[in-house]
Amino acid sequence: MKVLLSGNEAIARGAYEAGVKVATAYPGTPSTEILENIVRYREIYAEWSPNEKVALEVAMGAAIAGVRALAVMKHVGVNVAADPLFTASYTGVRGGLVIVTADDPEMHSSQNEQDNRNYAKFAKIPMLEPADSQEAKDLVKVAFELSERCDTPVLLRTTTRISHSKSLVELSEPTITQVQGGMEKQPEKFVMLPKHARIRHGLVEERMERLTTFADSFEKNRIEIRDTSFGIITSGACYQYAQESFPDYSFLKLAMVYPLPVEMIRTFAAQVKKVYVFEELDPFFEEQIQSLGIEVVGKAVFPRCGEFNPTTAEEGIRGRSERSEPQPLLSSLPPRPPVMCPGCPYRGIFYTLKKQKLFVTGDIGCYTLGALPPLEAMDTCICMGAGIGHAMGIDKALGNEALGKVVAVIGDSTFLHSGITGLMDMVYNKGACTVIILDNRTTAMTGRQDHPGTGYTLRGEATTRIDLGDLCTAVGVNYVIKVNPYDLAQLDAVVREEIRRPEPSVLIAEAPCVLHRRDKKQPGVPLVVSEDTCVGCRTCLQIGCPAIEWREREAKKGTSSITRELCTGCTVCAQVCKVAAITREGE
Ligand SMILES: Cc1ncc(C[n+]2csc(CCOP(=O)(O)OP(=O)(O)O)c2C)c(N)n1
Numbered sequence: 001m002k003v004l005l006s007g008n009e010a011i012a013r014g015a016y017e018a019g020v021k022v023a024t025a026y027p028g029t030p031s032t033e034i035l036e037n038i039v040r041y042r043e044i045y046a047e048w049s050p051n052e053k054v055a056l057e058v059a060m061g062a063a064i065a066g067v068r069a070l071a072v073m074k075h076v077g078v079n080v081a082a083d084p085l086f087t088a089s090y091t092g093v094r095g096g097l098v099i100v101t102a103d104d105p106e107m108h109s110s111q112n113e114q115d116n117r118n119y120a121k122f123a124k125i126p127m128l129e130p131a132d133s134q135e136a137k138d139l140v141k142v143a144f145e146l147s148e149r150c151d152t153p154v155l156l157r158t159t160t161r162i163s164h165s166k167s168l169v170e171l172s173e174p175t176i177t178q179v180q181g182g183m184e185k186q187p188e189k190f191v192m193l194p195k196h197a198r199i200r201h202g203l204v205e206e207r208m209e210r211l212t213t214f215a216d217s218f219e220k221n222r223i224e225i226r227d228t229s230f231g232i233i234t235s236g237a238c239y240q241y242a243q244e245s246f247p248d249y250s251f252l253k254l255a256m257v258y259p260l261p262v263e264m265i266r267t268f269a270a271q272v273k274k275v276y277v278f279e280e281l282d283p284f285f286e287e288q289i290q291s292l293g294i295e296v297v298g299k300a301v302f303p304r305c306g307e308f309n310p311t312t313a314e315e316g317i318r319g320r321s322e323r324s325e326p327q328p329l330l331s332s333l334p335p336r337p338p339v340m341c342p343g344c345p346y347r348g349i350f351y352t353l354k355k356q357k358l359f360v361t362g363d364i365g366c367y368t369l370g371a372l373p374p375l376e377a378m379d380t381c382i383c384m385g386a387g388i389g390h391a392m393g394i395d396k397a398l399g400n401e402a403l404g405k406v407v408a409v410i411g412d413s414t415f416l417h418s419g420i421t422g423l424m425d426m427v428y429n430k431g432a433c434t435v436i437i438l439d440n441r442t443t444a445m446t447g448r449q450d451h452p453g454t455g456y457t458l459r460g461e462a463t464t465r466i467d468l469g470d471l472c473t474a475v476g477v478n479y480v481i482k483v484n485p486y487d488l489a490q491l492d493a494v495v496r497e498e499i500r501r502p503e504p505s506v507l508i509a510e511a512p513c514v515l516h517r518r519d520k521k522q523p524g525v526p527l528v529v530s531e532d533t534c535v536g537c538r539t540c541l542q543i544g545c546p547a548i549e550w551r552e553r554e555a556k557k558g559t560s561s562i563t564r565e566l567c568t569g570c571t572v573c574a575q576v577c578k579v580a581a582i583t584r585e586g587e
Helices: 007-017 033-038 052-064 075-093 117-123 133-150 160-164 194-217 236-245 264-272 284-290 310-318 346-355 365-369 384-400 411-426 468-474 488-498 514-519 539-543 572-576
Strands: 001-008 022-025 047-049 071-076 097-103 154-159 166-170 221-225 226-237 249-254 256-258 274-277 359-361 406-411 434-439 479-483 503-508 528-531 548-551 559-562 582-584
Touching: 001 133, 001 264, 001 479, 007 033, 007 133, 007 154, 007 160, 007 166, 007 194, 007 528, 022 033, 022 052, 022 256, 033 071, 047 075, 052 075, 052 097, 071 075, 075 117, 075 194, 075 514, 097 133, 097 160, 117 154, 117 256, 117 365, 133 154, 133 194, 154 160, 154 236, 154 406, 160 346, 221 264, 226 236, 226 264, 236 249, 236 274, 236 310, 249 264, 249 411, 274 284, 274 310, 284 468, 346 365, 346 406, 346 434, 346 488, 346 539, 346 572, 359 384, 365 406, 384 406, 384 411, 384 434, 406 411, 411 434, 411 468, 434 468, 434 488, 468 479, 468 503, 479 548, 488 503, 488 572, 539 572
Parallel strands: 022 047, 022 071, 071 097, 097 154, 226 249, 226 274, 359 406, 406 434, 434 503, 479 503
Antiparallel strands: 001 166, 221 249, 528 582, 548 559
């Protein structure tokens, strides 16, 4: 049967068909839907792990126990999991182990656009890359077979367009894996003492040679000879773009992107007059192919930054033409920058921090939107968990000069992912900073996934909820204060007091994500602006709520107005209004 699946849905199906027993992930665009789909297969144990390192370690454990295991993450998640990843390359596996890295060229929803093909080379792990959903499903199976046959973890790389685009996929029945689960003591393989690791390193190098031979015979690495005036070496979504622009020319389409099929590349290069390498981001293929002594054209004509499209191929090969000029339709669309939802509990917090003119060391989540106008109340955002360390660094660099001027903000999921260690450092090394944990009881930014602080598992089962306050107290924070983020007066007073405290303190701003409440159909009473009372001072517009807009009025210069359908009744606008022009409907 053929069905229309996104790349992520296809990978989930591939895991099911490949007989995966354990699947783990930490959410992150564009990878998140893989586990959200895998959880539908009750045969597979699936979990949201607190972070990517744990996800990989759990999957490794399952593979050590002899079953097939999948760990899924976005590209930057591999940085977090890199420590176990590099040594997993040495230990190899028992049951197959596949790690999905979902890269994000163009940074549709990421803080950088690192090219994770480099991880394959760096960690000496084979990497496969699908060009559509069918391949995404098929390559999962290939990856597990390769993993078990060559005793290696296997990386499966996708990019946003493959993860999120839909194409037809032929479904199959699940395979029964040959490997039997069970424990087997193999310390020379799994205990990486230097004595054992030295031997394993040698085996890894031998494995790379075998994998290079495999790449040359791998049927999904495909030479397509048509017009030979030039040929294009490419993979993944780039194959589709180049095909669309140059359907009559020759292609070497790679599905195994590391190690490269050296003989196949030589054969292809000998058959065409000129070779282009069409790859997004780094000159990963290009440099390796050039090191074989083969002349190719790549980054000399194609960009190093951002996502490609068919026009990129055309412009690089044919030069700019009228056809490749940007389409007017796209440029005439109004810009729609991301905004915090109406009623988001973070709005009042950033309003308060801005009002107090604090230096805010931030983190990643919906709350990063606090950096954008009109709130503009975040001064750093580097990677998950970094904000607490940044506040500590500023404190140690400036001492008393920084006291009362700095605050760290971090979401609940991010705090449990990698913020807690920064807080331990602050307690242990006597920092004097205030941390605000924005506890909306979900991982909102990636689509509201559960985490250890929500009380629910990925499978929707109720479980022990880690209490953030107790956790902070347990690591030695003496001042842990719960605040209501919708109560601006309380918030203002508590923040003022805590930031001056010469020791660590944590404020937990507790309020569920507004979308959660909407799901539960508990909208608040909407607010209204009294046209007569409003003096048009625009203060309420400073909180950046999409439900509030400016209306020109005939009688006076204009007033604010609230869109009833959007308002959740959070009252933050009413609290900032200086003339009490905003009240609950009906009051
Ligand atoms: C290492 C890494 N993993 C995953 C992500 C994707 N991501 C960004 S923020 C975030 C968590 C957001 O949840 P939370 O901290 O609770 O903030 P919220 O969005 O709920 O405000 C995730 C999963 C990332 N940027 N980096």
